[in-house]
Amino acid sequence: MAETDFDQLFPLGEPNDAFVQYFIGQSYLAPLTGGSVPVSNVSFEPGCRNNWHIHHGADGGGDQILLCTAGSGWYQAEGEEPVSMEPGTTIRVPAGIKHWHGAKADSWFSHIAFITPGEGVSNEWLEPVDDEQYNTLPTKGENV
Structure with a gap:
């Protein structure tokens, strides 16, 4: 576990090593529930973000729901x-929308994340968020 004073409601979890190739920086994953709708707390160290990605699904499946619980971060759809x-x-990310999310450069960030169940639910990982683009985003105390 990371040494941090990041205060949040849910556990930080373990380093998200299974998906490390799809993140810039360190993220942590704390599964909260299993079953047909797994729900997890995902935490990001300052500056950490995931690659652009698309959730696929049909018959109501594949939408991603993000509920920010602590810190300060970004969500962006293409x-x-x-x-x-x-x-x-x-944030509700409809299936088929290319997007990314992660911490602001100067803040930890946590969100609860889950995908709505349905037919053909899958995730397609794409290119990293460009450093040049990310570095132009405001920090915690600034606005877009």
């Missing part, structure tokens, strides 16, 4: 402006 995520921010 072709749209980034959205600042603070505790209480909720």
